[in-house]
Amino acid sequence: MWATLTLTILYLIDRPRQTETWQQIINAQQTIDEWKENLSKSWEQAYVTDAQTITVGDCEPVTVIKVRLTGQDIFSIIRNDQPIIASLASEQHYRWAQLLANPRQRGNREPDFDLTQVRVILANNEQQLPNLTTPGIDNTIATLITDMAYAHASNQANKPAPLTYTFNVSANPEEAPAWLTLISQDRTHAIPIEEIGLRWLPDENGTTRITHLPAFCDFDNRFHLYAEEDTELSNEGNPYRHPEAITSSDSFNDYIALSRRYSDEDTNWHDALPSIVQPPIPDYDSEYQQEYAQYAVTVTPYQVSSLTDMHDMYDCAPLAMHPDCANMLIAPTSDYTIALLTFYGTPPLRIDLLTINDEAGELQARALAYRALNNALLQAQEARIINSRLETNGNNPVWSFTISLNNGATLTQLRKKQNSILTDIGAHAILWETLPDGNIVMYALNSTPPLELKQLNQWRIGSRQKALIELILADAWGAIGLTNSEGQAPQVTDLKPLPHNHDVLIASFLMPAGLAESRFNTNLDKYLTQANYFYGRLLPRGEEHGARGFDMILAKQSPFPTKVMADWQLIRQTDYLTLPFAVDDLGAPVSWDLTNTYHIAVMGGTGTGKSSLMQILVADALIKQWNIIIIDPSKGAMDFTQWAKPRALNFVGLGQLRETEATVSWLVNEMEQRAKLMSEHGVGNIRLLPEETRPHPILLVFDELNGYLGRHRQEAANPGRDTDIAQSNAQIREINNSLQRTMTALSRIALEGRASGIHLLLGGQRLSLDDFRSYGGDAFYRSLARVLLGNGEAAGVVSQNNIVAAHRLQNGIKSNGGTIPVGRGIWQNAEGALNAIQTYYGGKQDSLLEQVQHIPEITPVDVSMFMPNQTAQLGNISAEELLAEQDTTTIITDTDLDDAEEIEL
Numbered sequence: 001m002w003a004t005l006t007l008t009i010l011y012l013i014d015r016p017r018q019t020e021t022w023q024q025i026i027n028a029q030q031t032i033d034e035w036k037e038n039l040s041k042s043w044e045q046a047y048v049t050d051a052q053t054i055t056v057g058d059c060e061p062v063t064v065i066k067v068r069l070t071g072q073d074i075f076s077i078i079r080n081d082q083p084i085i086a087s088l089a090s091e092q093h094y095r096w097a098q099l100l101a102n103p104r105q106r107g108n109r110e111p112d113f114d115l116t117q118v119r120v121i122l123a124n125n126e127q128q129l130p131n132l133t134t135p136g137i138d139n140t141i142a143t144l145i146t147d148m149a150y151a152h153a154s155n156q157a158n159k160p161a162p163l164t165y166t167f168n169v170s171a172n173p174e175e176a177p178a179w180l181t182l183i184s185q186d187r188t189h190a191i192p193i194e195e196i197g198l199r200w201l202p203d204e205n206g207t208t209r210i211t212h213l214p215a216f217c218d219f220d221n222r223f224h225l226y227a228e229e230d231t232e233l234s235n236e237g238n239p240y241r242h243p244e245a246i247t248s249s250d251s252f253n254d255y256i257a258l259s260r261r262y263s264d265e266d267t268n269w270h271d272a273l274p275s276i277v278q279p280p281i282p283d284y285d286s287e288y289q290q291e292y293a294q295y296a297v298t299v300t301p302y303q304v305s306s307l308t309d310m311h312d313m314y315d316c317a318p319l320a321m322h323p324d325c326a327n328m329l330i331a332p333t334s335d336y337t338i339a340l341l342t343f344y345g346t347p348p349l350r351i352d353l354l355t356i357n358d359e360a361g362e363l364q365a366r367a368l369a370y371r372a373l374n375n376a377l378l379q380a381q382e383a384r385i386i387n388s389r390l391e392t393n394g395n396n397p398v399w400s401f402t403i404s405l406n407n408g409a410t411l412t413q414l415r416k417k418q419n420s421i422l423t424d425i426g427a428h429a430i431l432w433e434t435l436p437d438g439n440i441v442m443y444a445l446n447s448t449p450p451l452e453l454k455q456l457n458q459w460r461i462g463s464r465q466k467a468l469i470e471l472i473l474a475d476a477w478g479a480i481g482l483t484n485s486e487g488q489a490p491q492v493t494d495l496k497p498l499p500h501n502h503d504v505l506i507a508s509f510l511m512p513a514g515l516a517e518s519r520f521n522t523n524l525d526k527y528l529t530q531a532n533y534f535y536g537r538l539l540p541r542g543e544e545h546g547a548r549g550f551d552m553i554l555a556k557q558s559p560f561p562t563k564v565m566a567d568w569q570l571i572r573q574t575d576y577l578t579l580p581f582a583v584d585d586l587g588a589p590v591s592w593d594l595t596n597t598y599h600i601a602v603m604g605g606t607g608t609g610k611s612s613l614m615q616i617l618v619a620d621a622l623i624k625q626w627n628i629i630i631i632d633p634s635k636g637a638m639d640f641t642q643w644a645k646p647r648a649l650n651f652v653g654l655g656q657l658r659e660t661e662a663t664v665s666w667l668v669n670e671m672e673q674r675a676k677l678m679s680e681h682g683v684g685n686i687r688l689l690p691e692e693t694r695p696h697p698i699l700l701v702f703d704e705l706n707g708y709l710g711r712h713r714q715e716a717a718n719p720g721r722d723t724d725i726a727q728s729n730a731q732i733r734e735i736n737n738s739l740q741r742t743m744t745a746l747s748r749i750a751l752e753g754r755a756s757g758i759h760l761l762l763g764g765q766r767l768s769l770d771d772f773r774s775y776g777g778d779a780f781y782r783s784l785a786r787v788l789l790g791n792g793e794a795a796g797v798v799s800q801n802n803i804v805a806a807h808r809l810q811n812g813i814k815s816n817g818g819t820i821p822v823g824r825g826i827w828q829n830a831e832g833a834l835n836a837i838q839t840y841y842g843g844k845q846d847s848l849l850e851q852v853q854h855i856p857e858i859t860p861v862d863v864s865m866f867m868p869n870q871t872a873q874l875g876n877i878s879a880e881e882l883l884a885e886q887d888t889t890t891i892i893t894d895t896d897l898d899d900a901e902e903i904e905l
Contacts, residue, residue, distance in 0.1 A: 063122040152210055234253075280313070301338070398449050476531035492508065628701060632652065632702070675756060713735070747779070806834060
């Protein structure tokens with residue numbers, strides 16, 4: 001009553017100022033006076049300090065009454081009296097009544113509480129209240145609306161309502177409203193601001209019921225924004241954003257867009273991660289997207305806490321991200337930084353398909369490797385990737401990862417799980433390298449890594465290819481079990497290509513102590529398979545290798561050219577005891593060295609190049625002023641007729657069996673004469689004779705020896721004393737005897753002729769010990785060096801201890817089509833050393849004639865005195881000889897002998 005009387009007196013005193021506002025204040029005071037008896041004692045002295053009705057457009061008018069109270073706790077008064085005022089207002093047909101705290105001032109946009117006043121908000125229809133979408137409202141009315149909205153929400157939550165200051169931040173206010181709301185709370189009754197953001201805003205009975213706009217809470221709880229998500233914003237809100245977080249962009253619109261995204265992701269991370277793990281913090285400014293032909297990837301850096309378990313991060317990342325992401329990977333980039341890779345399309349999720357040489361590609365490779373490595377370790381252990389690099393360019397990727405193993409993780413564990421790592425990372429092979437600092441390097445290779453030196457241009461850094469080849473070569477020995485008791489395998493000490501053939505590598509190894517050298521040759525086939533090299537052999541060791549060094553030759557394909565033309569210049573430069581005839585896998589010339597290899601057998605089927613090789617050796621000998629003898633009673637030595645026959649001491653052709661025996665017999669006689677000459681001079685080798693008395697070396701060429709030996713026949717049984725059979729057997733016996741005499745003579749030459757300067761060059765399809773054994777020729781055969789061209793069976797030809805190596809070399813000298821080219825084969829010298837060769841090709845006979853045409857033709861030697869008797873005719877066979885044709889088991893009577901003597905002579 002006293003408040004009403006006071007207001008009436010003031011009205012009468014200031015009658016000229018009788019305005020609507022005063023009338024509203026008086027009416028409001030009367031209303032409050034009527035309600036006092038139902039309200040708390042704090043209202044006993046209440047009086048209205050201001051009252052006004054706000055009307056905006058077609059909205060319901062809103063009455064705002066400011067009332068000064070004598071109570072000490074405004075917030076308790078509001079909480080306790082709000083329901084009573086709502087009930088009292090409804091009796092006066094106010095369907096909306098709200099009791100609010102009153103701001104002391106809002107000038108600095110951070111309202112303080114006036115602890116002596118409250119506001120009573122009255123309206124007839126809640127549905128018609130002005131809201132933040134109402135056209136024409138200003139910041140003051142917007143602030144009143146948000147005050148009412150938060151008060152309404154606080155009533156639902158039974159919490160003290162904050163005060164607000166709301167202002168327009170829309171870039172186009174007339175088209176789309178956007179309001180930024182600052183929130184202020186009394187310090188005594190403050191509730192966590194994040195609770196307001198998390199619980200009040202999304203609730204259907206929360207603030208949006210009054211504001212009619214969706215609410216967004218700044219990630220740092222600095223303000224709330226009421227706007228549709230796609231509303232373009234001005235920069236009016238920039239002073240109230242976090243100065244360093246989310247983005248450094250000057251655009252408030254960008255800041256809010258990223259804040260919305262962060263809020264969604266943060267909620268998802270919280271829901272997905274264990275409660276003790278803090279979600280990562282994104283660095284959106286460093287985010288970028290890379291587009292490729294088949295897919296796109298977005299790379300987003302994140303900061304993680306030091307307590308974050310990356311296993312948790314990997315497990316939960318797909319749950320925390322958008323559902324339309326095809327794939328996601330996490331790549332650690334430093335101690336507390338990760339990169340989240342979000343893929344769209346069809347990305348290559350195998351590292352052996354990843355050929356992208358940019359930052360995104362490197363992160364993708366790191367992510368695949370990190371996931372694979374840590375899946376192989378125990379939960380608490382970690383393989384941290386320090387560095388990753390694509391070593392190659394093009395379609396043959398080789399990736400390397402420098403790795404630090406932490407929390408007890410070991411390389412042994414990773415090796416044991418290598419198969420699962422290969423599957424997870426999507427690689428064909430993995431190699432491990434231990435660095436001096438204790439870290440390791442993992443190389444992930446595709447099925448065809450570019451390791452040949454001709455592919456060097458595919459590597460970003462050429463030295464990295466060399467390092468990887470060295471690692472492969474060393475690791476392969478360990479993979480097949482050639483390690484010492486400490487697990488150490490041979491290490492590469494040097495690696496270089498052949499200067500003239502970069503497809504061939506020479507690798508120098510150092511064996512760890514405790515390994516026997518013999519094991520390396522024994523396991524060479526396994527090694528080549530493991531190291532993925534087609535061709536390889538161990539080179540002879542020299543003093544320069546010390547006790548533990550050895551060298552190898554290695555090639556991805558056969559190291560030989562398809563054809564090697566004869567090096568006539570080299571042939572002319574070498575001495576007369578050195579006859580070059582081929583090149584080896586190093587490209588070095590291979591020679592018949594007469595100082596330690598006295599005789600050669602050349603073997604090979606039709607089309608293997610046998611005749612060409614024998615031509616080279618004959619031409620070589622002629623150029624060195626040797627005398628030559630050529631024998632081929634089987635095919636006539638047709639490859640020598642035009643150029644070698646006129647310069648030969650003797651030439652024995654097709655079917656000349658008696659001439660064959662005579663020529664060999666002549667040569668035995670020549671050997672004996674030379675032995676006498678050496679004896680007269682007191683020397684043991686013709687090389688020591690005075691030059692004026694020294695005879696020329698002689699090369700006996702016996703081609704198609706298999707055909708010659710094949711003339712041996714078994715005599716037919718002749719129990720009926722058939723004359724024709726007897727005659728045939730006599731001829732067979734004579735031929736067999738001639739073969740026996742000739743082979744015996746050749747055996748003698750093989751064993752004794754070297755001192756006399758007489759050497760044998762034997763040719764045949766396949767000459768084995770069995771071919772010589774029936775002539776007592778074991779020592780003869782063992783004296784022969786052997787060349788086996790083509791893919792003929794090596795067993796029985798090369799030494800028994802060389803058979804495995806011979807088979808390996810035969811496989812290694814095949815061409816890409818799986819065949820052995822003409823002129824290619826294996827060579828075993830008289831000392832038993834085995835090597836692969838490509839023999840010289842001298843061209844056709846006219847080309848060979850050009851090389852020897854300066855050598856004068858000679859008159860053949862006379863071998864007539866060594867000619868064996870011709871096979872006797874039947875009329876010349878005595879009765880005793882005829883009887884000898886009979887089965888020796890037949891009993892011969894005197895009558896039989898008489899009958900035999902009566903045969904017409």
